[in-house]
Amino acid sequence: MEYARYDSPTSHALEDVIGGLEGGLATVFSSGMAAANAALDLVPMGAVVVAPSAAYTGVAIRLRELEGIGRIQLRVVEVDDTAAVIAACAGAKLLWLESPTNPMMQVADLPTCIAAAHANGALVLVDNTFATPVLQQPIALGADIVMHSVTKALSGHSDLLLGALIATDPELSEQIRNRRVLMGALPSAFDCYLALRGIRTLAVRIEKAQATAQLITDLLNQHPAVCRVRYPGSGTMAAIEITSGAEAADAVCSGTRLWAYATSLGGVESLLERRRRWPLESETVPLNLIRLSFGIENADDLWRDLKQALDSVVPQ
């Protein structure tokens, strides 16, 4: 090591672990957004980028900014419409995927979409923050780059900011690393240490939170205050739509005690949030949608708490 912006022994240790989990060469960044920006920096001037209609808000805003200054040409798709993704890949340089998407929980047919992008010579990046490598390994499905907000489930304790890009091609990995050096986006050694500690319990946290998510989404499907449950059957994230509308959804979020009304996800504590409370959230996200991030608390306690908040907004 020559200079502290290049790397640190602790960042290397974290990269070995994350790279091992995803099956590639990992580069860690000071946040998920720093990782996202490094990946976007790799596409040539004016390149066509295909991306989900409701991508992670920060990524969606950045993509529209880059489109606005003529840096990229943006093609927005619904990732669960495989035919639309395939059609959009014509002439593209990058296919940016999230599956499931945040917060709409749309699931993409990854192998088919990845093959279509590759047939056009496009790189494929999959933001794997929601699924985590415990449940989905996009590189094994053909992806060129996997992205993580390590801030979320990988570190798992809502106490740090960190991102990662994982690639199999050594040359691509080297380009990614150079982006990090030049953008000054190396995470602190202390955050890398905390992330390493958090990842030690990743598998048991996901197992516990997923079991609770499966149990509670079944119960939510039968609750009259809820008109739609978005849950792909696995994972620790879900979204519900409240029958009586956005105000009632706000009342549910403010009416829980164990669930915290807060942004972020993937931590040991359960969080819920009406996403459209943020003016910059995509307008394709329903106003009455609440995103749920399942933590590792007692499942009966979580259901009792959520149920009493929902009971208060049952339509008359």
Ligand SMILES: *Cc1c(COP(=O)(O)O)cnc(C)c1O
């Ligand atoms: C949080 C998040 C990001 C951004 O990560 P930061 O660590 O907050 O910069 C990107 N993608 C998804 C899916 C996220 O949830």
